[in-house]
Amino acid sequence: VKQFVEDERSLIKTPYDVQANNQEHDSPTSTHQIGSVQHGSPCFVYTLAFFSALGGFLFGYDTGVVSGAMLLLKREMNLSSLWQELLVSITVGAAAVSSLAGGYLNGLYGRRICILLASFIFSAGGIILSVAHNKEVLLCGRLTVGLGIGIASMTVPVYIAEVSPSELRGQLVTINTLFITGGQFVASVVDGVFSYLPHDGWRYMLGLSVVPAALQFLGFLFLPESPRWLLQKGDTQNARLVLSRIRGGVNVDEEYERIRSSIEEEKIDAGEGPVLWRILTFAPTRRALIVGCGLQMFQQLSGINTVMYYSATILQMSGVQDDQMAIWLAAATAFTNFLFTLVGVWLVDRVGRRKLTLGSILGTAVSLMVLAAGFLLSAQASPPVTFHPNDPSLHNSTCITYGLCESCMLNPDCGFCYGKNGTVVIESSCMPVDAASTEAAAAGRCSNGTQESLGVFWAYNYCPTSYSWIVLLGLILYLAFFAPGMGPMPWTVNSEIYPLWARSTGNACSAGVNWICNVLVSLTFLHLAQCLTYYGAFFLYSSLALLGFVFVVGCLPETKGLRLEEIEPLFGRQLCSCGAGGSQSVHYIRVNGGNYRSDEDVTDDE
Numbered sequence: 001v002k003q004f005v006e007d008e009r010s011l012i013k014t015p016y017d018v019q020a021n022n023q024e025h026d027s028p029t030s031t032h033q034i035g036s037v038q039h040g041s042p043c044f045v046y047t048l049a050f051f052s053a054l055g056g057f058l059f060g061y062d063t064g065v066v067s068g069a070m071l072l073l074k075r076e077m078n079l080s081s082l083w084q085e086l087l088v089s090i091t092v093g094a095a096a097v098s099s100l101a102g103g104y105l106n107g108l109y110g111r112r113i114c115i116l117l118a119s120f121i122f123s124a125g126g127i128i129l130s131v132a133h134n135k136e137v138l139l140c141g142r143l144t145v146g147l148g149i150g151i152a153s154m155t156v157p158v159y160i161a162e163v164s165p166s167e168l169r170g171q172l173v174t175i176n177t178l179f180i181t182g183g184q185f186v187a188s189v190v191d192g193v194f195s196y197l198p199h200d201g202w203r204y205m206l207g208l209s210v211v212p213a214a215l216q217f218l219g220f221l222f223l224p225e226s227p228r229w230l231l232q233k234g235d236t237q238n239a240r241l242v243l244s245r246i247r248g249g250v251n252v253d254e255e256y257e258r259i260r261s262s263i264e265e266e267k268i269d270a271g272e273g274p275v276l277w278r279i280l281t282f283a284p285t286r287r288a289l290i291v292g293c294g295l296q297m298f299q300q301l302s303g304i305n306t307v308m309y310y311s312a313t314i315l316q317m318s319g320v321q322d323d324q325m326a327i328w329l330a331a332a333t334a335f336t337n338f339l340f341t342l343v344g345v346w347l348v349d350r351v352g353r354r355k356l357t358l359g360s361i362l363g364t365a366v367s368l369m370v371l372a373a374g375f376l377l378s379a380q381a382s383p384p385v386t387f388h389p390n391d392p393s394l395h396n397s398t399c400i401t402y403g404l405c406e407s408c409m410l411n412p413d414c415g416f417c418y419g420k421n422g423t424v425v426i427e428s429s430c431m432p433v434d435a436a437s438t439e440a441a442a443a444g445r446c447s448n449g450t451q452e453s454l455g456v457f458w459a460y461n462y463c464p465t466s467y468s469w470i471v472l473l474g475l476i477l478y479l480a481f482f483a484p485g486m487g488p489m490p491w492t493v494n495s496e497i498y499p500l501w502a503r504s505t506g507n508a509c510s511a512g513v514n515w516i517c518n519v520l521v522s523l524t525f526l527h528l529a530q531c532l533t534y535y536g537a538f539f540l541y542s543s544l545a546l547l548g549f550v551f552v553v554g555c556l557p558e559t560k561g562l563r564l565e566e567i568e569p570l571f572g573r574q575l576c577s578c579g580a581g582g583s584q585s586v587h588y589i590r591v592n593g594g595n596y597r598s599d600e601d602v603t604d605d606e
């Protein structure tokens with residue numbers, strides 16, 4: 001530590017620093033031009049962003065890997081559907097709880113310790129999962145990784161935002177979401193590869209997350225704390241050293257002074273009592289919290305995780321019969337999500353957060369309508385049940401009571417067994433699904449292993465249709481619109497809209513809202529589909545996305561290019577009147593230490 005401090009001290013005295021100081025004094029405008037400050041080489045900042053975003057990778061990997069692992073686990077451990085559901089949702093539930101707790105830990109111990117803690121928890125969870133010998137230990141492992149995901153999901157964007165120069169901030173925080181979708185893609189490839197192993201493939205799937213987790217842990221042993229957090233805690237010397245290190249010595253004094261004076265001003269705003277109470281009772285932070293939580297809520301309510309989770313089914317509807325093929329096509333879906341998030345990284349600091357989010361959510365709503373229309377047309381053309389097998393073992397089954405493939409498919413206990421004459425469906429029946437696998441019927445022509453020889457097909461969760469191309473089109477459009485904007489922007493915007501004193505708690509609340517809505521949407525999708533059918537469910541998501549569009553039009557100000565300290569004033573105006581891109585032309589002044597007002601409205605006396 002001593003050596004580190006010495007090194008850092010010598011860094012301050014570099015010619016760079018002298019040059020920076022001179023420049024600053026020569027140029028009277030340098031502290032007031034929005035986004036005009038040129039920083040030194042961002043190499044170190046990229047390194048910081050990479051190691052932090054490994055947290056995003058683990059978030060994506062651990063949420064994505066479970067669907068493939070479950071296919072093997074349910075066979076090897078004989079899991080009931082309740083246990084399968086438990087193993088999937090306990091992770092998301094734990095993430096919701098720990099993201100909320102993460103706010104407190106972040107404020108108290110700092111971003112770096114929280115990232116170290118999350119990577120330690122991820123490693124421990126990975127180890128528990130890979131050596132698990134029964135389902136209870138598995139559950140404990142899934143709960144552990146969930147705790148890691150929650151802390152990482154709220155800490156990493158905050159850390160990256162706080163160490164980035166303003167002109168790169170959007171891009172660097174969005175890289176975290178790129179890593180989330182990258183993690184989901186890698187997980188689907190790992191699932192595909194290890195699904196060929198006859199035994200224990202799931203141990204590798206679940207255990208491999210230890211590698212990036214350990215890498216992040218080791219990396220963060222050597223990486224610094226956020227200078228903003230250090231300054232807030234009064235550790236001025238280290239804050240100055242770290243800032244100098246991450247800026248390569250350029251413009252350090254200016255940034256240091258700006259953060260320091262903003263912390264001083266914030267002390268006046270912050271008031272007394274618990275942070276959440278102070279956020280709620282101070283208008284600008286209350287508005288920021290509504291915007292942050294609203295964005296996270298609409299991200300999940302527009303159904304990303306059902307689309308990802310059911311992509312295999314959607315693709316099966318498009319005519320892919322083979323299960324192994326469906327796994328690989330689900331990997332293609334995850335890759336598309338990743339690819340379009342890359343577009344978001346490229347766009348965010350060019351077009352700005354507001355335009356990107358608006359275009360994305362509108363496109364998402366339209367794509368959901370296309371998806372719904374595809375499902376609607378498929379349902380209308382749903383083939384009827386024409387063959388009723390006379391098997392006494394089926395007499396108690398509800399499956400044989402359905403008259404259409406559509407209703408048969410919506411019952412998770414049933415599947416559709418049919419023959420083909422050219423493209424026409426013939427001799428179709430609705431049969432109970434095999435208890436061990438959804439790949440075959442419990443009895444009759446479509447029971448295990450006999451389909452091919454009898455020339456019949458088994459459709460679980462979908463109906464044979466000629467409109468599947470519309471559904472496929474909807475899926476691709478959905479990912480193309482959602483991934484660049486609605487995927488990353490809620491995380492990016494939340495990392496920058498709160499003042500320092502409210503940042504940990506604000507992000508904890510909004511991340512909590514994200515995880516709670518995630519659980520809600522995933523747990524209700526099947527019931528929703530049963531009550532409203534697939535097209536009803538997707539029309540509902542589409543309407544929610546449209547509602548989100550209205551919310552974004554009214555409430556999301558542009559934060560592109562602004563320094564973190566310049567963003568709070570944007571929320572000094574009434575909520576839902578922060579118009580498009582106003583930040584570049586309107587200047588705000590804090591009046592008498594209270595609310596911000598546009599400088600045009602403030603009199604000289606004030």
Ligand SMILES: O[C@H]1[C@H](O)[C@@H](O)[C@H](O)[C@@H](O)[C@H]1O
Pocket residue numbers: 177180181184299304305308337486487488514518
């Ligand atoms: O931003 C991410 C990303 O879009 C992921 O693909 C999704 O699974 C997460 O729920 C979301 O928070």
